[in-house]
Amino acid sequence: MTESDIRVALDLDMSLGESPLWSVRHQTLYWVDINRGHLYAWQPQSGDAPTVVELGEKVGCIALHRDGLLAAKASGIDRLTLPLGGRHERLVDNPEWQARGNRFNDGRCDASGRFWVGTIDADETHATAALYHLEDGALHLRRSGIGIANGLAFSPDRRWLYHTDSLTRCIQRYPFDVESGDMGSPEIWVDLEAHGLPGVPDGAAVDSDGNYWSALYGGGRIVCFSPQGQLLASHALPCLHPTMVAFGGADLRTLYITTATQHLDDEARKRWPLAGSLFSMTVPTPGQPEPECASSAPLADAT
Numbered sequence: 093m094t095e096s097d098i099r100v101a102l103d104l105d106m107s108l109g110e111s112p113l114w115s116v117r118h119q120t121l122y123w124v125d126i127n128r129g130h131l132y133a134w135q136p137q138s139g140d141a142p143t144v145v146e147l148g149e150k151v152g153c154i155a156l157h158r159d160g161l162l163a164a165k166a167s168g169i170d171r172l173t174l175p176l177g178g179r180h181e182r183l184v185d186n187p188e189w190q191a192r193g194n195r196f197n198d199g200r201c202d203a204s205g206r207f208w209v210g211t212i213d214a215d216e217t218h219a220t221a222a223l224y225h226l227e228d229g230a231l232h233l234r235r236s237g238i239g240i241a242n243g244l245a246f247s248p249d250r251r252w253l254y255h256t257d258s259l260t261r262c263i264q265r266y267p268f269d270v271e272s273g274d275m276g277s278p279e280i281w282v283d284l285e286a287h288g289l290p291g292v293p294d295g296a297a298v299d300s301d302g303n304y305w306s307a308l309y310g311g312g313r314i315v316c317f318s319p320q321g322q323l324l325a326s327h328a329l330p331c332l333h334p335t336m337v338a339f340g341g342a343d344l345r346t347l348y349i350t351t352a353t354q355h356l357d358d359e360a361r362k363r364w365p366l367a368g369s370l371f372s373m374t375v376p377t378p379g380q381p382e383p384e385c386a387s388s389a390p391l392a393d394a395t
């Protein structure tokens with residue numbers, strides 16, 4: 093596929109578009125603009141414009157929930173009702189927000205309904221961030237010493253957990269037990285340097301054949317790796333900062349790509365006029381439907 097196969101789905105001006113997520117139940121794409129604290133909802137087949145809701149603070153990522161959505165805001169994780177703009181309830185605070193100003197970043201649910209979410213060093217430089225999972229209303233620390241937690245995804249057979257510290261330009265994989273949530277010892281699975289690839293690994297998604305699709309922030313492309321870590325495809329985008337990918341559409345064969353304008357000066361904005369838009373392309377292998385976070389109880393009478 094060439095760049096021409098990648099099309100503008102929505103011409104937007106997002107500062108840091110991230111966390112695209114397709115709900116099979118609602119036939120809706122959700123995503124966020126981290127820096128502006130905006131949450132988007134869009135039904136592509138409707139022909140309508142997306143709905144945008146302001147969350148009042150930065151939001152790192154979202155996840156599907158039986159009772160709505162989870163939003164990993166800078167200060168903590170909230171459960172939101174649908175349709176958007178309704179009730180919300182704080183489930184757990186971010187332990188790093190008051191202490192170090194590290195917000196939540198990338199995350200997703202596993203097939204057992206745990207919500208895995210990482211943080212990002214406030215300066216995007218030091219290894220002060222971590223990876224957690226949310227279960228039964230409590231946040232469990234799983235890995236520390238991370239700079240920018242990113243690229244979380246699971247293999248279709250649920251035997252592998254993929255994760256990256258973007259600062260290392262490497263993607264790790266861990267043997268994973270989806271019943272217990274146990275992670276084995278990590279191995280460096282992909283090293284961008286070894287592939288001669290630019291940029292850093294940002295958000296990712298795994299298709300139904302187990303291929304790992306990664307947005308290379310600063311690399312102006314998305315790439316696809318086989319389950320064995322071989323580079324299968326590399327697709328250039330008309331912008332420098334793709335941030336994450338998600339499979340959507342009725343057949344899960346539409347790959348949606350969020351992008352960013354942050355870190356672009358005026359000259360770069362002129363060079364990349366479509367930066368900040370939502371892109372898409374049709375892919376041959378469908379994605380995996382996103383699991384919903386388990387909930388022990390329906391929403392309380394939240395504010």
Ligand SMILES: O=C1O[C@H](CS(=O)(=O)O)[C@@H](O)[C@H](O)[C@H]1O
Nearest residue numbers: 126197240242258292293294309
């Ligand atoms: O996920 C994110 O990625 C970008 C760049 S990096 O891929 O982490 O290097 C980061 O700037 C952004 O703040 C973060 O949300």
